[in-house]
Amino acid sequence: MSSLRIEQLxxxxxxxxxxxxxxSGLGCARTPSPLAALTDARVFMVYGLSLPTDPIEETVAKLNAIGQPYSGSAIGIPCDVSDKDSIAQAATQISSRETQLDxxxxxxGIRRDPPVACDVLKAPLAELQASLWSARPxxxxxxxxxNSTAHYFLSVALLPLLAAAAEMGQHEGRGAVVVTSSCxxxxxxxxxxxxxxAASKAATDHLVRLLAAKFSRFYVRVAGINPGFVPSSMNPVGEEGNIFSALFDKVPAKRPGNEADIAGAVLYLASRAGSYVNGVSLCIDGGRVLLANGQE
Known part of the structure; x- marks a missing residue:
């Protein structure tokens, strides 16, 4: 029987x-976030890779304040994740500071709804077609x-640092990639x-398996999380008139997701506790998919 305590796991x-x-969104410490989970868990260093237009300095200052009691710290690196060269530059900056990445x-992630909206569950054929056709290529x-390609290039650019962490950690948790998808x-x-x-997120789910297979020789683990209704700038859950508000009563959990739901999953996958998990995605949706797929 393992002698590891829960806090060690x-x-x-x-x-x-x-x-x-x-x-912003799930990455921000003000929402159910990987960053909030990691700083609370006494992370030594958190790099926030964001768009150049994002409020990086403000977010980094807040993360440093959260991590200070635990000797944690944060550094912000501007990065357009849709640009391969920008990703390469961010990876170079991280490599200049660290010899491994755990x-x-x-x-x-982003979401681009059609400019012409409709209720796709009730709209007449002509109205539905007009809405779907309004989508911009x-x-x-x-x-x-x-939502898909960026995960690939980020993982590949940082692979040497991830592999170094996996080897240093004796393949017991370190050197992991956790990709955020969606239910x-x-x-x-x-x-x-x-x-x-939804199509881009389905591609992301398969990408998790593809990358896990390609990185398996170095035991750089790749896993995904598929959140359901979780408050973010992309999905203002709880606000009056929210487009998803009518669907909340169809979630078995009878509530949106919260910080503990996301943080717990990230900590599990990033730690010794999840070190034997590879190439799979965890659905964190309160059971929404069960009902959405007619499995009542």
């Missing part, structure tokens, strides 16, 4: 992590660039058109 103390999308939380390209990849039973978003 889930500890990421002294780990080095890179987190994309660190200034965790890549590839978390950045550029929005599809941007969605896949951030939308598993269904599309919503009252708005999420086709491009």
């Amino acid at each position: 889930f500890s990421v103390k002294g780990h080095v992590a890179a987190v994309t999308g660190g200034c 965790l890549l939380c590839s978390n950045a 550029g929005d599809w390209a941007d969605t896949f660039a951030v 939308a990849s598993m269904h599309n039973a919503t009252n708005i058109d999420l086709t491009s978003h």
Whole structure:
């Protein structure tokens, strides 16, 4: 029987992590976030890789304040994750500071709804077609660039640092990639058109398996998380008139997700506790997919 205590199993103390999308949405410490989970767990260094236009300095200051009692610290690195050269530059900056990377939380994502909205579950054929046809090809390209392709290039650019961490940690948790997908990849039973978003997330789910297979010789683990209804700038859960508000009563948990739900999953996958998990995705949706797919 293992002599590891619970706090040791889930500890990421002294780990080095890179987190994309660190200034908004799920990446931000003000929401259910990888960053909040990691700083609370006494991370030695958290790198927030964000768009150059994001409030990096403000977010880094808040993270440093959170991590101060635990000797944690944060450094912000501007990065356009849809641009391969920008990703390479960010990887170079991290490599100049660290010899290994224990965790890549590839978390950045976008959603581009059709300009002409409708209730896809109730709209007449002509109205539905008009809404679906209004989708812009550029929005599809941007969605896949951030939601799928970026995870690939980030993981590849940081692979040497991740492999070094896996070897140093004797393949017991360090050197992991956690990719944020969405439960939308598993269904599309919503009252708005999420086709491009859901399709990009489905591609991301398969990418998790592809990368895990390619990195397996170095035991750089790749896993995904598929959140359901979770408050973020992309999804203002709880606000009056929210497009998803009518669907909340269809979630078995009867509530949106919260910080503990996401933080717990990230800590599990990033720590010794999840060190034998590889190439799979965890759905964190309160049971929404069960009902959305008709499994009542």
